[in-house]
Amino acid sequence: MAQVLGLPRKTSIRITVGIAIFLLLTLTPIVLWLVAPSGVDWEKLGEISQIYGSSLSAVALLGVATSLAYQAHQTALANADARHTAYRELTILSLTDPTLMVCWPPRTPRLSMEETKQMMFVNLIINSWFTEYQLKHVTDDALLLSFRTHFRGEVARRHWQYSSSARRAWGEAMGDVYAVRFVSLGDEAFAQAAAEGPPTPSSGYFSPEA
Structure with missing residues (x-):
């Protein structure tokens, strides 16, 4: 037709x-x-x-x-995607111009500039996953697999420890069942990763240069 x-x-x-x-x-x-x-x-x-x-x-x-x-x-869904796009553009602008970092709410606990950049970049990764999950492009099992792999890294775990509770609070305040479910799956994968042992430190990501 x-x-x-x-x-x-x-x-x-x-x-x-x-x-x-x-x-x-x-x-x-x-x-x-x-x-x-x-x-x-x-x-x-x-x-x-x-x-x-x-x-x-x-x-x-x-x-x-x-x-x-x-x-x-x-x-x-279109409105949510527009919000994610606007947030992504603001974050990228802040990463390219560190003087704009202070325009965001102060972080607790305090982080160095390098750590703050890392947290903001990881947040972009997580937000892209949430968009895919919200659009039903990925299943719960596929998302769990991505989270488990993600939480092998030191920065990834630190970011989730810092942001998961705020994400859940936002999802509950919005009445967004997908957002709450997304955080629950992340918490499940985080607990499994933590039970398996310490994360790979940032210094251990790459082999020494010859």
Whole structure:
């Protein structure tokens, strides 16, 4: 089926189905009149037609409600993506111009400039994962695997210790079940990584240069 005026496939299907239902409701009386044999009980046939039409109308209304709910969900995702994009751009700007670091809230405990940059960069990584999770591009199991690998690193663990509680509080305040679930999966992977032993220190990431 060709897409309607270049619209997304799902939207095109909904529009096509809606038009089909409308035409069916409109043309049913005409079709009945054309095919009905002579001497037919039109009163009884009219009652049946009304019941049939009411049923189709209910289906049509359900389709409209479903379409509106889907559009609202897509709008919410688009707004969330816009917020993540704005935050990412502000963070990158701060990383390239350290004088802007003091425009963000002060961190507790205090960190060096190098540590602050590392925390902000890791936050960009985590935010990109959350966006993928929110869009349902990754499953819980896939996210857990990414978190477990991530928490092998020293900076990654330090960042999660610093930020996880704030992330959870924000998700709960927003009523965002995906955000809360995301943090819960991160906490689960963090606990598993911690049980396996200490992280790889930053100094141990690379082999000594010859």
